[in-house]
Amino acid sequence: MVVTGDIGCYSLGVFPPLKRIDTILCMGGGVSMAHGMQIAERMQGTGDGKRRKIVGMVGDSTFFHSGITGLLDISYNKGAAVIIVVDNRTTAMTGHQEHPGTGRTLMGEQTISASIEDFGRACGMKNIATVDPYDLKATTETLRHALDSNEPWLIVSRSPCPLYTKSNVGPARQVNQELCKKCKLCLRLGCPAIEYINDEIRVNETLCGGCALCEKVCKDGAFETARGACGE
Ligand code: SF4
Ligand code: SF4
Incomplete structure (x- = not known):
């Protein structure tokens, strides 16, 4: 498969040992490039005669910044990309700033907490799943199901960044x-x-x-x- 990445801490996934992100262009590009590649792949393949699944990745902060438009286009154009929002409840790469999904303004005041899943529904996505990335079995099963379905999927992989919460998930x-x-x-x-x-x-x-x-x-x-x- 081809995995289009975006701008965030998960961009490090382009390097070994993960080496599982194929493109990084701009904020929101993880969604819109996945959509464009999936439509092109459906029309003419990926150029080497192989049929490939297209998966797009975007962080929670970047999703609110510029990922929603691409998601709407996937529904509108009847695309079938699988989009994964890696939601660690903060803007990790640039210093743990708040964003519209955290429920706090940049000044730390309480405010609305926008829902990624609700935005997915508003964009017309029918297949939406939320997974705990530490639950490896359930996460893998959800991904396999989405990749086998030939329909567009929005998967929200949600767990707070431990560096932000300053708490360990469990014992060392x-x-x-x-x-x-x-x-x-x-x-x-x-x-x-x-x-x-x-x-x-x-x-x-x-x-x-x-x-x-x-x-x-x-x-x-x-x-x-x-x-x-x-x-x-
Ligand atoms: S700890 Fe387990 S997975 Fe890691 S190298 Fe040893 S046997 Fe392999
Ligand atoms: S070494 Fe610690 S942080 Fe790393 S995978 Fe194991 S439990 Fe998680």
Whole structure:
């Protein structure tokens, strides 16, 4: 598939180990480029004879800034791109500013909290799902379902940025070296806390937010709660 990215902390997904974003152009481009590519792909393929799914990514702040117009065009033009809003409840890349979805103004006063899902419905999207990205199984199933459907989808992947909330998701993890088979699958998560040093996989506990995704991808059960780790 082709994944069109946008401007935000998730733009880092263009680099290894994730390497899962193919384009970054401008704010809102994650939605509008996905739409244009999907229509072009439907008409003439992606140029190499292969049929590809088109997925667009955009952050919550960027969605409100300039992602909504592209979403409306997807409905209007009968497109079929899958759009994922990576909603971490803040404007992370530029310093955790508020935005129209957070319920606070830039001066910190309480105000309206705009709903991404409501904007999706107002734009005519029929398929809208909200997932917790730490629930790997449910998130994967939702993505597979959306990609198989040949219809436009809006998927809101929602969980607050731990750097903004200044709270860990759960207790820190460590690697049981006796169980680790050094398959390096966990390194593909792109978690900054997981290190490969001196031929050992380790967790830097000062960087670990306790999200447990490593436990979910490790088939050998090598991740465990760190000794002396604080609770959630
Ligand atoms: S996924 Fe598990 S077994 Fe593989 S390297 Fe990571 S900790 Fe070790
Ligand atoms: S619990 Fe989450 S943050 Fe900690 S090492 Fe595992 S994947 Fe990284």
